[in-house]
Amino acid sequence: MSKVVNLRTIRKQAARDAKRRAGDETAARHGRTRAERDAQKAAAEKARAHLDAHKRES
Numbered sequence: 001m002s003k004v005v006n007l008r009t010i011r012k013q014a015a016r017d018a019k020r021r022a023g024d025e026t027a028a029r030h031g032r033t034r035a036e037r038d039a040q041k042a043a044a045e046k047a048r049a050h051l052d053a054h055k056r057e058s
Contacts, residue, residue, distance in 0.1 A: 032040075
C-alpha cells in the first residue's frame with residue numbers, strides 16, 4: 001500500500017522552498033555580509049588616511 005500524503009502540507013512546503021530559493025538568489029546577486037561591508041569600509045578609510053598623510057601643504 002502507498003503512504004497517505006497531506007497535499008496541503010506538500011503545497012506549503014513547496015511554497016516555502018520556492019521563497020527560500022528566491023531569497024538565496026537575491027542575496028547572491030545583491031547582498032554582502034556585514035563582515036564584507038565592514039572590511040571594505042575599513043580598507044577605504046585606510047586608503048583615504050594614507051593619501052591624506054602624503055598630501056603636500058600649499
